[in-house]
Amino acid sequence: MSRPVIMSMLAGVILVASALLGAGPAPAATASVAARASAASTASVARSSDVPAEFGSDWHDPVTAAPPVARPSAPSCEVTLAEAQFRDFTPYTGTYTPPSGCGDRWSEVVLRLEGKVKGRQFDRLGYLHVGGVEILRTSTPEPSPDGIEWSVETDVTRYSDTFRRSHDVEMLIGNVVDDTYTGVLEVKATLTFYTGRPAVTPDRVLTLKDGTLTTPRNTERVIAEVYATGSGGGCEEVWYLTVPDAAPYSCKAGNGPYREVRIEVDGRLAGIAEPFPNVWTGGWSNPFLWYVIPGPRAFAVKPIEYDLTPFAGLLNDGRPHRIDVSVVGVPEGQPGWSLPVNVLVRQDARRGHVSGALLRAEAGDLTDSSTYTPGSEHRVDTVGRHRLTVAGYLDTSHGRVVTTVSRTLANNSTHRWTEGENTDGLEATWTDDEVVTADGRGPATTTRTRRAYTMDGTTTLGADDRLRTVLTLGDRAAVTEESGGRPTTWSRLDDTYTGDATYTVGVPRDQRHAVATTSERYRRQGSAGCYDRSLVTVQGTLTQDRARC
Numbered sequence: 048m049s050r051p052v053i054m055s056m057l058a059g060v061i062l063v064a065s066a067l068l069g070a071g072p073a074p075a076a077t078a079s080v081a082a083r084a085s086a087a088s089t090a091s092v093a094r095s096s097d098v099p100a101e102f103g104s105d106w107h108d109p110v111t112a113a114p115p116v117a118r119p120s121a122p123s124c125e126v127t128l129a130e131a132q133f134r135d136f137t138p139y140t141g142t143y144t145p146p147s148g149c150g151d152r153w154s155e156v157v158l159r160l161e162g163k164v165k166g167r168q169f170d171r172l173g174y175l176h177v178g179g180v181e182i183l184r185t186s187t188p189e190p191s192p193d194g195i196e197w198s199v200e201t202d203v204t205r206y207s208d209t210f211r212r213s214h215d216v217e218m219l220i221g222n223v224v225d226d227t228y229t230g231v232l233e234v235k236a237t238l239t240f241y242t243g244r245p246a247v248t249p250d251r252v253l254t255l256k257d258g259t260l261t262t263p264r265n266t267e268r269v270i271a272e273v274y275a276t277g278s279g280g281g282c283e284e285v286w287y288l289t290v291p292d293a294a295p296y297s298c299k300a301g302n303g304p305y306r307e308v309r310i311e312v313d314g315r316l317a318g319i320a321e322p323f324p325n326v327w328t329g330g331w332s333n334p335f336l337w338y339v340i341p342g343p344r345a346f347a348v349k350p351i352e353y354d355l356t357p358f359a360g361l362l363n364d365g366r367p368h369r370i371d372v373s374v375v376g377v378p379e380g381q382p383g384w385s386l387p388v389n390v391l392v393r394q395d396a397r398r399g400h401v402s403g404a405l406l407r408a409e410a411g412d413l414t415d416s417s418t419y420t421p422g423s424e425h426r427v428d429t430v431g432r433h434r435l436t437v438a439g440y441l442d443t444s445h446g447r448v449v450t451t452v453s454r455t456l457a458n459n460s461t462h463r464w465t466e467g468e469n470t471d472g473l474e475a476t477w478t479d480d481e482v483v484t485a486d487g488r489g490p491a492t493t494t495r496t497r498r499a500y501t502m503d504g505t506t507t508l509g510a511d512d513r514l515r516t517v518l519t520l521g522d523r524a525a526v527t528e529e530s531g532g533r534p535t536t537w538s539r540l541d542d543t544y545t546g547d548a549t550y551t552v553g554v555p556r557d558q559r560h561a562v563a564t565t566s567e568r569y570r571r572q573g574s575a576g577c578y579d580r581s582l583v584t585v586q587g588t589l590t591q592d593r594a595r596c
Contacts, residue, residue, distance in 0.1 A: 102561040105193035106587025112569035121243035124149035133232040138219035154243035165194025168230025170328040178214030184348040249391035259367035268393035272350035283383025303417025305431035307375035318353030321479040333516040335548040343522040357439030360403025397444035431458035446488035472505035490531030515549040538573030
């Protein structure tokens with residue numbers, strides 16, 4: 048079986064699975080978002096003598112090294128948002144009612160999703176909406192024949208404004224169940240509300256109406272969240288592997304793999320970002336890589352954040368304004384991306400109207416270059432670059448504040464493959480650097496964020512139909528906050544996944560003779576403390592769970 052056949056099979060599955068997904072600053076709001084696939088912070092580790100020679104019909108439940116959400120010791124109330132079985136593409140609908148007995152100002156709100164599935168099933172993508180606000184975008188693990196359970200937790204305190212009122216609830220994890228794909232996805236989603244000193248949260252959480260946004264006239268901070276995923280089916284699910292039309296490869300996309308998620312306000316470019324290169328649990332043609340340890344962010348997609356405060360002076364006129372989100376590099380007319388938008392707003396309580404203006408919006412020239420080199424080993428080298436600076440002022444109750452947002456994007460990748468794609472490899476790096484400065488009556492505050500995503504992998508299909516994938520993924524970020532030029536807080540994140548998995552293709556599951564070693568190390572250091580945990584699995588058995596901090 049050649050690899051193009053494998054890729055086309057996966058693309059068909061992706062298309063079915065993804066049809067449902069159409070196309071305090073902010074860093075503090077999402078810093079505590081973490082997926083947790085095990086109910087405990089540490090998991091049971093097997094002895095070396097208990098590790099099987101190859102995968103069997105059962106393996107360890109999914110687990111990640113990411114930290115669980117830190118929960119306060121205060122009294123709490125729990126509300127069930129959804130409890131459903133997903134067999135097809137029918138969404139669950141229900142009604143959310145705020146908790147009684149815990150007030151309407153909370154110190155923390157935690158979303159927990161619990162799931163279980165058994166039999167045979169592909170990875171599926173899903174969402175959870177409350178009042179139209181997307182509070183979770185997720186994917187599912189692929190099950191063992193005997194069945195698995197997993198859970199995901201995220202801090203959703205920033206959506207407190209939404210949770211103070213009753214709303215419709217909609218949840219969907221599109222699925223296909225038939226005689227072959229037997230896994231029914233059973234899930235339960237809950238919110239836990241903690242009392243105590245109320246957290247500082249956005250005053251309003253808004254969604255777009257027919258593509259437009261109307262903000263309160265006294266808005267003084269605007270953050271847009273975009274849960275961007277290449278998930279509409281076909282090659283955009285693996286956009287980082289696409290090549291220019293001239294290259295002989297199974298996934299073509301015009302100029303090649305450079306992607307950039309941009310947001311516009313009334314037709315004017317307002318923000319740019321590198322999308323995270325998500326790898327779902329069927330990725331790289333090798334599900335044995337992901338049965339226990341998923342790739343970074345696979346279970347809890349982090350939204351891209353855009354600081355639109357420089358545009359607040361324009362938005363504060365009480366009229367609807369057009370908001371457009373698009374992806375650079377997607378061939379014209381081709382679907383493949385889901386781009387839901389939430390807008391988080393902070394208001395000036397002492398002003399009925401906060402006036403202001405946009406001072407500058409300067410975009411550098413976009414570099415999007417992919418060079419194809421033919422040969423016994425085909426090669427595509429891609430270079431992408433873009434820069435944007437926007438600035439605006441607001442006359443607030445505490446004086447004039449000038450906000451400047453600068454963002455610089457870069458992508459370098461080398462894609463190599465042989466005839467028939469029996470060997471297929473990618474080495475890629477994406478960086479997304481952002482500086483946000485607010486200069487007002489007091490000391491100027493500056494937040495510097497440097498994001499870096501890496502992917503280095505090769506899949507090889509041998510003459511004996513043994514398919515082997517060796518892959519390393521990296522998710523890194525460094526954030527520093529300054530006041531008056533002096534550092535006040537800092538943090539560094541390094542989430543690294545490595546995997547090496549081999550199995551026989553084109554045979555029944557019990558004849559695949561699959562073996563795999565996977566690991567993840569999640570490190571976070573900063574002024575708030577240290578977290579460092581590493582996991583190792585062999586043939587689906589957890590062999591190491593080590594904490595270093």
